[in-house]
Amino acid sequence: MKAGACARIDAAQDLAALEALRVEFLGKQGSISGLLKTLGKMSPEERQEKAPKIQALRQDVADALAARKAAMEEAELEQRLAQETLDLSLPAPDMPRGTVHPVSQVMDELAEIFADLGFSVATGPEIEDDWYNFTALNMPESHPARAMHDTFYFPDQAPRGGRMLLRTHTSPVQIRTMTEKGAPVRIIAPGRVYRSDSDATHTPMFHQIEGLVIDRDIHLGHLKWTLETFLKAFFEREDIVLRLRPSYFPFTEPSVEVDVGFAIENGKRVLGGSGDEPGHGWMELLGSGMVNRRVIEFSGLDPDEWQGFAFGLGVDRLAMLKYGMDDLRAFFDGDVRWLQHYGFSP
């Protein structure tokens, strides 16, 4: 019986035929299964003699089925490999390649410049708690400055009151750094921020870099020197001129808005020189000031011991200035031609 079964298994031409044989021999109604059932009716002596033979037969047939199946599968693979040919001379489809985004490049450059000035990089969450984004920055519940922030709110309650929100600026990282690390502090905090606003110079998501220095005896002169030094390095020009204007932010006192002088060359704004010269102008660049005592207190530090300055600047705006781009929305279209137009190539 064994020889006959094995011969038929070896002759099977496909998997279906092989399966039919398996059922015929080993299935519930199969012939070998039938033999096994006869064991019950045998005398103990006869059973002792026949049982091992039937078991061995079943094992041999099962092994033959498995071996044939493996051989069939291998043959099929061989055949497929022989048929499939790969034409390496075919031209590859033309896939446009991008570059590191200009905003990321500017952020990297800024991080490098500030690293030379002894600043390290800090980060905070984009989904922020009302307390960090507003309250601890001296903007309590009813503060009018909150209305200027066009905030995207979540329905979720925030742990310290109010609701969770998409941070409207990188300033909450000031609070997080001071509460977590104490003082002194010398950090920049680059990242995404969100405001419900959209036109050629505003997108609902944009990028800021926050700067914070907290130490003893820090004054406005340190702020001005830091900004001048970094802007000269960033724009690679020695003739950068800044103008500090009194302004108002709830979290700085005094607050200063910083303008940079530019000239018009070939219809384009070129940074450099005083904005007061004929044909020149001033462009608003960033908000800054001496950190408000209340903010230092909110962060758990003693404002009589620790003072400092903070600034916040728009990274996208800085990239537009450096590379002469005029529409902020194009930053986030993901169009490779736009990159190439401004000289970014892989």
Ligand code: PHE
């Ligand atoms: N957070 C302010 C803004 O987004 C900018 C700023 C930062 C001003 C730090 C002063 C100090 O407009």
